[in-house]
Amino acid sequence: MSDDLRSDARDIVSNIISGVDPFSCVLRAVSREGDRLNVGADSFDISSYENIYLVAFGKASVAMSKALEEILGDDLSGGCAVTKYGFGGSLKKVNIMEAGHPIPDKNGVIAAECIRDLLEKTGSKDLVFFLISGGGSALMTLPRKGISLSDFISLTNKLMRVGATIDEINTIRKHLSAVKGGGLAKMAYPSESISLILSDVVGDPLDVISSGPTVPDRSTFEDFQQIVEKYDLKLSPAVEGLVEDGLEGVVEDTPKSEGPVFERCHHYLVGNNSLALHEAEKRAKELGYNTLVLTSSLVGEASEIARVFAAIAREERKESRPLSPPACILAGGETTVRIKGKGKGGRCQEMALSFALETRGLENILFVPAATDGNDGPTDAAGAFADGYSLEKSKNVHIDAKALLRQNNSYEFFREIGDLLITGPTGTNVMDVYILLIG
Numbered sequence: 512m513s514d515d516l517r518s519d520a521r522d523i524v525s526n527i528i529s530g531v532d533p534f535s536c537v538l539r540a541v542s543r544e545g546d547r548l549n550v551g552a553d554s555f556d557i558s559s560y561e562n563i564y565l566v567a568f569g570k571a572s573v574a575m576s577k578a579l580e581e582i583l584g585d586d587l588s589g590g591c592a593v594t595k596y597g598f599g600g601s602l603k604k605v606n607i608m609e610a611g612h613p614i615p616d617k618n619g620v621i622a623a624e625c626i627r628d629l630l631e632k633t634g635s636k637d638l639v640f641f642l643i644s645g646g647g648s649a650l651m652t653l654p655r656k657g658i659s660l661s662d663f664i665s666l667t668n669k670l671m672r673v674g675a676t677i678d679e680i681n682t683i684r685k686h687l688s689a690v691k692g693g694g695l696a697k698m699a700y701p702s703e704s705i706s707l708i709l710s711d712v713v714g715d716p717l718d719v720i721s722s723g724p725t726v727p728d729r730s731t732f733e734d735f736q737q738i739v740e741k742y743d744l745k746l747s748p749a750v751e752g753l754v755e756d757g758l759e760g761v762v763e764d765t766p767k768s769e770g771p772v773f774e775r776c777h778h779y780l781v782g783n784n785s786l787a788l789h790e791a792e793k794r795a796k797e798l799g800y801n802t803l804v805l806t807s808s809l810v811g812e813a814s815e816i817a818r819v820f821a822a823i824a825r826e827e828r829k830e831s832r833p834l835s836p837p838a839c840i841l842a843g844g845e846t847t848v849r850i851k852g853k854g855k856g857g858r859c860q861e862m863a864l865s866f867a868l869e870t871r872g873l874e875n876i877l878f879v880p881a882a883t884d885g886n887d888g889p890t891d892a893a894g895a896f897a898d899g900y901s902l903e904k905s906k907n908v909h910i911d912a913k914a915l916l917r918q919n920n921s922y923e924f925f926r927e928i929g930d931l932l933i934t935g936p937t938g939t940n941v942m943d944v945y946i947l948l949i950g
């Protein structure tokens with residue numbers, strides 16, 4: 512442990528980011544000895560396939576594809592990858608496309624068509640690697656027959672605005688799409704496939720991450736209809752027609768676990784929030800802290816969750832529980848912010864500000880909530896440093912912490928006191944981590 516909790520927190524954060532880097536996640540999950548490819552607990556003989564293809568979608572497509580290219584070398588026949596504008600790169604055998612996120616655009620459709628064309632030429636002697644990361648739902652968009660891209664965009668946009676959960680949003684997306692909800696598995700059938708998945712969803716549900724294009728879909732047209740009713744959504748005539756046909760069984764629902772489509776599909780989670788917490792704990796232990804990981808599935812209103820961390824910090828200072836100091840208490844997940852003000856901020860910065868308001872004067876503690884993608888909300892900060900002195904500092908620069916929290920203006924608060932956590936875009940995303948240090 513150093514005398515400076517901040518430098519320890521920075522150290523822990525950088526360990527998290529390198530530990531969940533998509534390139535290393537793939538290399539950790541896949542190893543090669545001659546023609547044997549070991550993936551998780553399974554083993555594949557790559558000489559038994561005619562062609563090996565790669566299909567990648569999501570914000571981590573490039574790094575994941577690079578790793579697989581490195582492993583497969585000349586055994587890779589080719590592939591298609593799609594990622595967000597500005598996240599591209601160059602690969603030897605893989606065509607990389609860039610598309611719109613979070614609002615899908617025409618390039619996302621072109622990318623999906625390219626992926627479909629590749630999959631349709633595969634056969635039973637081929638192996639396809641699917642490299643899946645968060646953001647894939649928007650980046651690879653192929654509306655079902657009869658549904659237009661603008662139908663797709665307007666409905667998913669509405670859902671985002673009314674605060675629907677990712678599970679609900681993706682239930683809608685899966686039913687409007689030809690590639691999501693098992694759609695790619697259907698196109699790839701009867702080839703063998705290996706999906707490597709980097710999770711950005713709480714609890715790692717494979718059918719929700721990137722809208723589960725290679726796994727059986729649990730959601731149905733009935734669920735679709737319930738979501739429409741819950742949020743009182745107005746549907747375009749084409750979408751309304753599709754749901755009616757779906758409910759009547761005229762149009763087939765997304766592929767379910769029965770039947771042969773998924774028989775040769777293998778799925779491996781290569782990185783998630785739990786791994787981030789594991790990396791954090793490992794480093795904190797090396798630094799000399801007693802550690803406790805609370806959960807990797809924290810959800811709820813950001814400012815409320817922060818009050819729980821503040822209560823833990825006070826308990827630590829007063830009673831040295833639940834751990835004797837020096838202590839590092841960790842959690843991960845994704846909180847929500849009901850935005851009421853016009854300020855700038857993110858979930859993590861909002862948590863940090865709420866924590867600061869609750870722990871004024873508390874000595875030798877530090878709370879650092881951080882977005883693992885390096886961008887907390889629409890800001891250039893990953894999170895912020897909050898401690899017992901944050902409020903004193905804000906008084907010195909004449910800003911009002913409570914008013915800024917009311918305006919959801921946490922970015923301004925931490926910028927003014929010089930306590931933003933800036934990492935730059937990290938190239939990965941396994942949600943947020945919350946680090947509480949007690950010196």
Ligand SMILES: Nc1ncnc2c1ncn2[C@@H]1O[C@H](COP(=O)(O)OP(=O)(O)OP(=O)(O)O)[C@@H](O)[C@H]1O
Nearest residue numbers: 645848854855856857858861884886887888889919
């Ligand atoms: N002023 C604000 N204060 C606090 N939180 C905000 C503010 N503005 C936006 N947010 C939050 O930021 C989130 C959007 O950030 P971002 O674009 O990083 O999305 P995300 O949910 O992290 O998705 P992704 O996985 O694509 O990064 C929303 O959950 C929203 O509640």
Ligand SMILES: O=C(O)[C@H](O)CO
Nearest residue numbers: 645646647648720721
């Ligand atoms: O793309 C998506 O659907 C979200 O990022 C969740 O994985």
Ligand SMILES: [Mg+2]
Nearest residue numbers: 882884886888
């Ligand atoms: Mg984000």
